[in-house]
Amino acid sequence: QKVRVAAAANLRYVLEEIKKQYEKEHPKTKVDITFGASGTLTQQILNGAAFDFFMAADMDFPNALKSKGATVGPVVTYIFGKVAMWSKEVNLSKGLNAVLLPEVKKVAIANPATAPYGENAVNTLKKHGLYDKIAGKIVVGENISQAAQFAFTGNAEIGFIALSLALAPDMKGKGFCYELPADVCPPIAQGCVLVKGWERNGEASRFMKYVLSPKCDAIWKSYGYGLVKR
Amino acid sequence: MIYIDVERKMLTTDGPRKLEVCVEIEKRELVCLFGKSGAGKTTLLRMLCGLFVPDKGLIRIGDKTVFDSSKKINIPPQKRNVGYMFQDYALFPNMNVEENIRFAQDVKKMDEVESLLHTFQLEKLRHQKTTRLSGGQKQRVALARAFARKPEVMLLDEPLSSVDFELRQSLQNEIIKSHNLFNSTTVMVSHDKDEIHRLATKVLRIGKEKITTFENPTNL
Amino acid sequence: MIYIDVERKMLTTDGPRKLEVCVEIEKRELVCLFGKSGAGKTTLLRMLCGLFVPDKGLIRIGDKTVFDSSKKINIPPQKRNVGYMFQDYALFPNMNVEENIRFAQDVKKMDEVESLLHTFQLEKLRHQKTTRLSGGQKQRVALARAFARKPEVMLLDEPLSSVDFELRQSLQNEIIKSHNLFNSTTVMVSHDKDEIHRLATKVLRIGKEKITTFENPTNL
Amino acid sequence: MSSEFIQTLFLTAKLALSTTLILFVIGLPIAALLAFTRFRLKVIFEALINMPMVLPPTVIGYYLLVAFSPQHAFGGLLERWFDLRLAFTFQGVLIASVIFSLPFMVQPLQNGFVALPKSYREAAYTLGKSKMETFFRVLVPNIKPSIVTAIAMTFAHSIGEFGIVLMVGGNMPGETRVASIAIYDEVQSLNYSTANHYSLILFAVSFVLLVIIYSVNRHFRI
Amino acid sequence: MSSEFIQTLFLTAKLALSTTLILFVIGLPIAALLAFTRFRLKVIFEALINMPMVLPPTVIGYYLLVAFSPQHAFGGLLERWFDLRLAFTFQGVLIASVIFSLPFMVQPLQNGFVALPKSYREAAYTLGKSKMETFFRVLVPNIKPSIVTAIAMTFAHSIGEFGIVLMVGGNMPGETRVASIAIYDEVQSLNYSTANHYSLILFAVSFVLLVIIYSVNRHFRI
């Protein structure tokens, strides 16, 4: 059996671990994951891409799908995601204001139109009156992991990325990371939903239940996500 | 055998001019075309074999009308059964000497290819690329290729201009031999008076006026 | 004027053969090359002007050594001041008749172009594309272009094979005239005995043996 | 090498080979038509054939997405009659790739045909050969270098295809996840070593392929 | 039409024109070198020139991103010495585009040169013309159809550039946000009407451009 998952880019590392654990417990099942910006995946599902399960980076995109009749069952919040600033060389102890430092020439964010993490970053910058001051420095990645990659390669001094990406084993400790506190930028509720399809949903709903189950709590936590109260 | 009554505009050394021809060529005749450079000899041959379209007129070959401007008839070259040897040879560079000749045969007969190679002294060059031949060698391949098809009507455009004196004589004999053997009607361009004397049964002088009458080869 | 002592392998009608030449041509001589088709006439001219490299030997033109295999000298064609008229013309299709001739001039002189156009009866065709010329017309453009450069040494490969009898005679006179006027040394290929009689001061017969001696034009 | 890695490379090769094969079969007659015939509106036809070259892949991708959508006429038809959906499938990507690479097959072939002296055709005709026979025995063999270029360019262009595949194919493993997409993905996962791996393999394969093509091509030159 | 829309189209045209111009200047000598000279390792050189055609744009994009990074030798050098950073700038995208389109300029030119009869060169040499003069007055004018094809293909290919720009461009309005990226963006954001708008304009412009090119090209044929 196969489960085809469309997953928001911030889940890139966590979900791989969850997948490994799941496949170990269910050896007959293969989980195929496609990562992308939530908006991109929404567009693909609307155009008939053969996904069974959609894990977004916010509630709006899965709800939009539901309203267009492309889903089955309810949209469920599965975790809360957090935004972080990350830099390879610039000390981020100043918090958000670090974006104004002269040595910061480029600031990477995800595309606000398609990636909720990007939208969040823009909103936060606007709320603190910083957006207009650095508008010329902003470079946009297609989704949150491309934004992260711009920062990790050092082509952009600062990146607004998902905390989960900064905590990934590959990245951890390779630069400065500043987790935006809840009052500066509240955690993002991320929703998931089953996609309408022919008759492949049985295995998919099993995977959905698994993702929501306590079995995954430890993994979610280790990537800095906020758990949903059950 | 061939009835031709056509006209076609040309740009010549003396400015624009109309080539007008109205003659009838009997079967088994060997007609030599004779005339100034740029007078329209090649143009006439190309109209006969269907590569040029006359501005107006009529061409009959055998009992088939191959061109008639009034009836909008224009039989394509493939269906005219007319062999044509190009003044600039037009050999196929993707084929060697032997393949060029074999390609021309309607019915593939290897012994005929051999005899053509022999006649035109090309045996040793049979596997040579045609781009690597001397001028006279190319001319001979083009001539051999035209003969390979054994057409009713044979048009030869200066077939021997680039071969040496001895070879020229022996190839002249070959032309006559094939002409007689296949019962062909041949129209050939030549600038060489001796050659015309030897080969032609009739001569057509391409000049500035409308061409209507043959001349006698001996009067040249 | 020209000293040549070279050899080069060729594939001929009789199989592979070596072309061996060792002669000296005096200044102002008009030498006619004569020989079978594929004997190596074009090959010899191309070695003289630098387009073919001999397998070994020595070529001196004037007091300049242009080729010496032992000393690895091989002066490129541009620097040999040798004019060469190609057997297959090699006209430039991007230029019209007049432009082909003008391109060849080292010093651009319009009156000389005019006189060449006049001599070769090309005036009315001066703006014609060279792809739209008859065979004989192309040949004349090639000849006019070779003369336009007024080289010390002139190599002509069958310059008049495709022109009619009258024109041929008048162009033969032109060749002699230019030859005398420019004090050139001319080497020319011809298959026509009358032509050789009229033009040549010496004849070189290209046969199977090593070529070392001239013949007298009248003994042909 | 992981099985996923091999799957991706296999898919890439499959797409490029299928595209090239299909395009060679339809490109040869189109090129001949453009080179040898004159008809009214030929310029328009020629421009249309070459459109995919000028249009950004995303434009083509967008229009294909629209066409493939079951909401629209063509996509709806496919869905109702054949239960077929093209978006995000191999077939859909193949169609996109064929359209996208069409000019890269046609252009070099057409240039080759145009450069042939007219007298080759004329000579074959006066030897009584039909247009077909002339085409396959005289014209096609004399444009071998152009054929090699056309095939190489098309194959290459399909391997490099990214924009359209991303739009109409998405990133479905085993179905539409070709190498160019996989590399993009791996770079984003900061799996530089895997990205490197893919890149190096493609680099090596491409390089060997090109060296072979250009060595062979040399022998075709007349 | 919004000013952003116009800015994007203008940027696209600027990138395509600059790429074509630069490539024509460096492509002509490279094509001549490949067509007329023989040297050891020529096949290798030829294969290298043509690599960008076979490599997915994402591979090139990936390596450029690495090279441009100030953390690496080349990028660091540029930053320290010239205070220049190539990632996310027009210059960076231009460099990428030039590399990416190189074979599309060289291939048609080279094919054109190869198809010229050797006797044109020989005749010019025996008329005492230098290699330079022969090149510009005899060889180049006789490959006009190939030149038009090369320029059209390069221009086209740069307009269609997507993968590399996506990787090294960073989607900066007025700097690196070219039309192909803009369309992708709009489609992903489900802004189909804007995507349509862009696509139609590009479609129309490309079409007119091609019709002009092919009408002009007809007159060059000899």
Ligand SMILES: Nc1ncnc2c1ncn2[C@@H]1O[C@H](COP(=O)(O)OP(=O)(O)OP(=O)(O)O)[C@@H](O)[C@H]1O
């Ligand atoms: N392809 C062409 N297009 C236009 N005009 C042409 C073409 N070929 C030849 N002509 C012109 O038509 C006239 C007749 O040419 P044609 O080739 O019939 O002459 P010809 O009698 O065969 O001369 P030659 O003995 O020199 O071969 C010439 O003056 C030439 O300028």
Ligand SMILES: Nc1ncnc2c1ncn2[C@@H]1O[C@H](COP(=O)(O)OP(=O)(O)OP(=O)(O)O)[C@@H](O)[C@H]1O
């Ligand atoms: N480009 C070439 N490559 C290889 N061999 C050639 C080439 N051109 C000619 N040959 C061969 O070299 C021999 C000599 O050719 P060349 O052109 O010198 O003869 P030629 O005396 O000029 O003959 P013709 O009177 O027919 O022009 C010929 O037998 C021919 O087969």
Ligand code: MOO
């Ligand atoms: O949908 Mo994302 O995880 O913000 O790219």
Ligand SMILES: [Mg+2]
């Ligand atoms: Mg003629």
Ligand SMILES: [Mg+2]
């Ligand atoms: Mg010769």
